[in-house]
Amino acid sequence: MDSSAQGGKAFGLLKSKQEEKLNSINEVFLLDPKYVDEEDLPSKLEAFKKKYMEFDLNDKGDIDMMGLKRMLEKLGLAKTHLELKKMMSEVAGNASKDSISYSDFLNMMLGKRNAILKLILMFEGMGKEKEQKDVGPPTRKTFSELP
Template sequence: MPGTKLDHKNVQGGKAWGQIKGKQEQALDDINLEVVQNGDYKDVEDLDEKLETYKGKFIEYDLDGSGDLDVTDVSYMMEKLGQPKNVLEKKKIIAEIDLDGSGTVSYREFLKMMLGNKSSIMKIILMFEEKNKEKERPSGPPPKRDLSSLP
């Protein structure tokens, strides 16, 4: 299992962490460009926007900056999305997506899951994440109305 690239003994690791995340973002941009140029998902509408969204989600959930989602990262993701799972369920979710048998989900495997036809638990949860968010309620007093605005 890939580990963190960050030196935990260095208490001033903010700059190093930013550099790791910057390199990771660049690597994922390269993969996104390759996916677009490959043409495997040319039928997907708004492919560029979706790839950018998936990249952001992947970076957000990759807590240790390893470039792969492991059980800890999937735990964080499921808890944040309001879908807590036990360890066996998380390992099962990872095994469903993991194509190379590494025990983790790489960005390429993540994209294949999200853009492919195969339905998985993680894909369904991520797709409905936005729909589960509470809509913004208006604040302050209601606007004044007059008789002409009534139906």
């Protein structure tokens, strides 16, 4: 086996370990009485997990400064180093933390507080829903249906 195949295998192993870890955290949130009334919690947690894994660049289960920077750049919202640090401390609730844990991420997304990152991700999701609805040619209308 060549080194690239071994590297790909190691990457796959890291990803599956990371997903197992995040799934176990999702289980804790599913059992948390604080979120028992949350509408469609299992599918929300699955969507949050996918978004989180997309930007956990080191596959260690946390989003570091570079992961957050890439996430926001991909959304077309480049931020300065100071803005990134502020977002991270807002999510983690600790100014000295240099990464966002999955638990912190879920607390932000499911919590009542409107962190900047939460608002950005919510608007990104709404934009995608709108894009999907407007795809394809307009439906045919009869003369009686026209305004």
